[in-house]
Amino acid sequence: MPLEHIDPPTLMKPMGYTHVVAATxxxxxxxxxxxxxxAQWQLVGPGDLEAQARQAYGNLLLALEGAGAGPEHIAKSTMYVVGLEQAKLPAVMRGIAAALGxxxxxxxxxxxxxxxxxxxxGMLIEIEAIAVVDA
Incomplete structure (x- = not known):
């Protein structure tokens, strides 16, 4: 596996992320x-953050697949959410979980x-990532 996931016991338990990922x-x-x-540039889920998170993460997975990778290869992701507040977190997480299937x-x-x-x-979320695979 080209990644090592590290959650130091001296930090709070992460919810939906890993504190440190070492790329090997x-x-x-x-x-x-x-x-x-x-694929036709039509926005999926106008006004629906969960639907947009599902589609955006699904697109991320398709991009990775095109490079011979999968979600297990993601070392770092950054999500940009319009008008982010704590109440929106569950919708984002449900959308990502649905995309992971x-x-x-x-x-x-x-x-x-x-x-x-x-x-x-109309975009409510955009997700970018860095992934690491074996050569």
Whole structure:
């Protein structure tokens, strides 16, 4: 496995992320921010954060698949959420879980950032990632 997940016992128990991920693989993938668009550039789930999180994370998984990787290879992810507040966290997490479809993968080191808006009108979330695979 090209990643080592580390959660020091001296830190609080993480919920949905890992405190430290050490990359031991040889090939690093940088995945551009993925929004909730289908292959025809139609926004999926206008006004629905959970639906957009599911589509955006699904797009991230498709991008990784195209490079020969999967969710288990994600070392770091950053999620940008319009108008982020604590009450929106469950919708994001449900959307990601739905996109994973029961696949078992340790959560990566992750940061969620609240933003005023994203590049395209109607976008509520954008997710980027760094993944590591063996050469």
């Amino acid at each position: 693989g040889a090939r690093t993938l940088y995945v551009a921010g993925q929004g909730a668009f289908d 029961g696949r078992d993968a340790r959560p990566p080191a992750s940061t969620m950032v609240g933003v005023e808006r994203l590049a395209m009108d």
